[in-house]
Amino acid sequence: MTDLKLTRCLAVLCVLASAFFSLRTPAVAAGATLRIGSDISYAPLEFFTKGDKKPRGFDMDLARALGARLGRPVQILNRSFDVLLGDVADGKIDLAISAISDTRARERQVSFVDYFLAGSGMLVPAGNHHHIFSLAALCGLPVDVQFATSQATALQAQSIECKEVGLAPIRLQQRATDDAALTMLLSGKSVVHVTDYPVVAYLARTLAGGKRYAVAGRQFDVVPYGIAVAKKNVALIDTVQSALQSLIADGTYDRLLAKWGLGQGALRSTPIDAGTLYQH
DSSP states (O other), rough: OOHHHHHHHHHHHHHHHHHHHHHHOOOOTTTEEEEEEEEOEEEEEEBBHHHHHOOBBBBHHHHHHHHHHHHOOOOEEOGGGGGHHHHTTTTTEEESSSSSOOOOOHHTTTTEEEEEEEEEEEEEETEEEEEEEGGGGGGTTTEEEEESSHHHHHHHHHHHHHHHHHHHOOOEEESSHHHHHHHHHTTTSSSSSEEEEEHHHHHHHGGGGGGGEEEEEEEEEEEEEEEEEOOOOHHHHHHHHHHHHHHHHHTHHHHHHTTTOOGGOOOOOBBBBBGGOOOO
16 A cells, blocks of 8 residues: 555544544533532532632532633532432533442442542431441431432431331431431431531531530441543543542642541542442
């Protein structure tokens, strides 16, 4: 084959390859606003302070750092937790960053770029008078939790096990946000608040000067948190993964973890859909 023919063939192959990838992945628009959804009621990950409308917390700082690294302005949209993944899958938002546990069930709807490791925990009044150290101790007790979370699923499964061994089911009280669920414990209408372990640890340190509530037992069901991205948007998945890895490499990620006291959950890599590795 002559050099001219070879050049023409290579040019044709490049055009075909370009056409293939343009069909396979939506283009990532440089400079376009990055729409990020979050349920902003989950200190220290995402929350509002009184009188301030700017979202704060580790996830919010990470979202802004990702936007800066990608050269894209960030718009953070407060959404109910139970609609976040659907909004990502439908293209209503680009990403969801909201302490979302990467689970098999959720991976069927979206892809995750994993960025943090955390389990669930239980917050109880100081003294732990009901001697609660595991979910198995919750049979018959009033327990509050946020609706549609992995903790709600775990509590429902445990309640069934309670009944199977002849004990009373958990008196589960589900609310739309974690803050709303927490009010049940604070008002004495529940005896346990179940949520992510970093949140439980933060609440135990900060509520009533750290003297009125305590963490019960150890964290359980440890899985990664993931940044949710639409499965079809392969280009954005790759871009977010690369940007997150660069934030880890240059120390930005560690500085943000230290700022919020979350260094124990650090990941040193940015796997895609790694939640299945942590589930039995």
